[in-house]
Amino acid sequence: MISGPSVGDLKDLLVGECPPDQSGARGSNRYDFQKSWALCLLIDLHSADADYALLLEHFEDVAVVDSSSSPSTISLYQVKTSSAPWTNTRLIRRVKGAKGLKPSILGRLFTNGLRFQEKLKHLVFVSDKTFALKLPNGSKATELTKIQFLSLSDDEKSAFRSKLLTELGADISTAEDSTSFEMTVLSVGDHETHTLGRVVKFAETRGFKEGHVAFFKTISAEIRRRSNYEGNFSSFEDLLRCRAITREQFEAMILGSLPLTRDHGLAECIKQLQMEKVPWAQLEIIKKNWRRHYALSVRSDRPDLRKMGHRIRERAGNHQVQNPDSGLHAMAVEIANDFPQKPAGYSHQELVAAILFEVYQDAEVAGNKDSNQKSQKANA
16 A cells, blocks of 8 residues: 655655665666657756756656745656557556566556645656547547546546556545646657757757757757666755756756857957956856857847847947947946846846847947957057
């Protein structure tokens, strides 16, 4: 019988007990299909703009919590491939193992789901094949790509409940409303090609015009590395660091993968700032924030940044006229200090980098600053 943890903080539930079948998860090489599916889900989550943390091989193949700092809900996804449609019998069949009967497919899914009680948001069985499960009208659900558990026929639901009660010793009713069966568009034969296509489309929305394959390989390697992590977790933060990808982490991967050819004047800017004796540590911060601003500025949902760019270039032009001997960095800091309102999500350092970025999109202002500094250096 399931003896799930008492309801408490979701972070404690995630690290307080070892997931069932943890040794198997650590010792096996997971299917690339599952990793492709996880990457597609990661893109969907990141595109939605809400906070998240995607957990890999922790309680289920994939799990998602709604916050990387104070999670309150969890969604669990079991991902399997098949050569034939899924039937009631296959989903609740138990086979003999070395230590007795192994859990059925749905037995394991509901075991994990019931652990989280009211914190469970979604409990999903995902496959590349359809589901030959009975609907209330007597037909099979093989034409549907998503079926809610409660949308099945009464006979089908009763069969699941009876078998799972015997297997788990627990009533599954509290998790039924969250449970669904979903057929993914990925296939075993070309899941990598399809996933690369998703990555390309996503990358283009973030300003990438090249480097798609390299970006795909980088993210895929991170998913594989975190899935195969074999250590223990002493805290929720350890779990996120070793076996999860958070919004912040994925954003850092995106920014770190921006091709150098898309840096829009960054090399020239850094060279100028080096001439102005800006410290190395500060230059590294500027590089990071420059790329962050570029990635955000090309997004269709941030028109405020494009408007800000126009205001920055106007202020920089005026500053150039009024202070022709001012250095580039000094100009950016002064404009940032006097800027009427920072854009949402921008610190002062990020605004300074954004100003430098926008200045270098205005060839005349940037060119004048470079020329003035070179003349000053020559006359020194």
